[in-house]
Amino acid sequence: MILDSVFSKFKKGLSKTRTQMKSGLGKLFTGQIPMSEEILDTLEALLIEADLGMDLAMELIEDVSKHFPISTPVTSKNVLEYLQKKLIQKLEKTNIKEVNVHGTKVVLVVGVNGSGKTTSIGKLATLYANEGKSVLLVAGDTFRAAALEQLTIWSERAGVEIIKNQAATHPASVVYDALVSAKTRNIDVVIIDTAGRLHTQTHLMDELEKVHRVVKKVFTDAPHETILVIDATTGQNGLHQAEEFSKSTPIDHLFLTKLDGTAKGGIALAIHNKLDIPVRYVGLGEKASDMDYFNPTLYIKALLDLD
Ligand SMILES: Nc1nc2c(ncn2[C@@H]2O[C@H](COP(=O)(O)OP(=O)(O)O)[C@@H](O)[C@H]2O)c(=O)[nH]1
Ligand SMILES: [Mg+2]
Numbered sequence: 001m002i003l004d005s006v007f008s009k010f011k012k013g014l015s016k017t018r019t020q021m022k023s024g025l026g027k028l029f030t031g032q033i034p035m036s037e038e039i040l041d042t043l044e045a046l047l048i049e050a051d052l053g054m055d056l057a058m059e060l061i062e063d064v065s066k067h068f069p070i071s072t073p074v075t076s077k078n079v080l081e082y083l084q085k086k087l088i089q090k091l092e093k094t095n096i097k098e099v100n101v102h103g104t105k106v107v108l109v110v111g112v113n114g115s116g117k118t119t120s121i122g123k124l125a126t127l128y129a130n131e132g133k134s135v136l137l138v139a140g141d142t143f144r145a146a147a148l149e150q151l152t153i154w155s156e157r158a159g160v161e162i163i164k165n166q167a168a169t170h171p172a173s174v175v176y177d178a179l180v181s182a183k184t185r186n187i188d189v190v191i192i193d194t195a196g197r198l199h200t201q202t203h204l205m206d207e208l209e210k211v212h213r214v215v216k217k218v219f220t221d222a223p224h225e226t227i228l229v230i231d232a233t234t235g236q237n238g239l240h241q242a243e244e245f246s247k248s249t250p251i252d253h254l255f256l257t258k259l260d261g262t263a264k265g266g267i268a269l270a271i272h273n274k275l276d277i278p279v280r281y282v283g284l285g286e287k288a289s290d291m292d293y294f295n296p297t298l299y300i301k302a303l304l305d306l307d
Helices: 003-013 015-028 037-049 054-067 076-091 117-130 145-158 171-185 202-218 237-248 267-274 296-303
Strands: 105-110 135-140 161-163 189-194 225-231 253-257 279-283 291-293
Touching: 003 015, 015 296, 037 054, 054 076, 054 267, 076 267, 076 296, 105 117, 105 202, 117 135, 117 145, 117 189, 117 225, 117 253, 117 279, 117 291, 135 145, 135 171, 145 161, 161 171, 171 189, 171 202, 189 202, 202 237, 225 237, 237 267, 253 267, 267 279, 267 296
Parallel strands: 105 189, 105 225, 135 161, 135 189, 225 253, 253 279
Antiparallel strands: 279 291
16 A cells, blocks of 8 residues: 555544644644743643643653743744654654464454454454455354344455354353364464453453463464554543553554544554554544554654644
8 A cells, every 4th residue: 555545544534633733733823933831731731632641742742842942933833843753753663563474373352342343353354355365253252142243244345254153152162163173274364353341340351361371272372463452532541451451461462443533543642652562553434444554653744734
């Protein structure tokens, strides 16, 4: 995919956040005015409102105030350009885990209910299928019949297989059977959907650990990628979810969904800044093609677009 189209997708998805930032700054700055405490305070409030998180917002304000000392003449463009540069510097280092899998790649997808797990799995399945890979979806959410139906629809859309076992009493047994079958048939990618665990529910977290163990029984080096799905519209709560889920299973990457529906797109930056878990994918809508790999530089440019 060419960068231009990724950029325009980000731009479209983040339009709400961008409009909020711009109108806020626009009211503050008309032409060139001297830097003041009031400008710094308003800017900080805007960054927090856009969900960059308190820590990152405060760091940035400190940088801005050093670069543009009080009374220095500034325009809103100066400040936004500087913010872009600083954010890109902070987030350039991404820690994407690329494993070289010989044989079947096992992807485990976890997250709270409604975060967008099943939808994101549909998008990933489409991506892999378009690369010519054989894909098997595993319905590990055995608690809700609707969840099974939804995953089935996505498997049909993507033209990939699905394994489900409505009679199974425990998701771990569905996962086990599916992986054994995938191994025998040398499937390229297995993506496991799981029930929406509330991170406060200990038994559900225990169940997730059980699924993890079962995966290892079939493929000792799996899961090759564990993705935590986070709904960007839930804001700073996403940080807390990431911390909690990490306790029961190591998380490699985040899939940040619903960036199209929020004025708080800065959560991607807050998570990147605070936790050592990179955002690898972003969801920008409900269709299969409404996703992309997260690119911090393009993302920040789209967020703080100056044109
Ligand atoms: N606008 C938007 N909606 C999304 C996105 N990802 C998921 N959704 C919607 O969020 C709702 C919950 O998604 P679902 O995949 O069922 O979540 P799950 O409970 O975690 O499996 C559904 O209505 C999806 O269509 C996204 O990136 N953008
Ligand atoms: Mg689901």
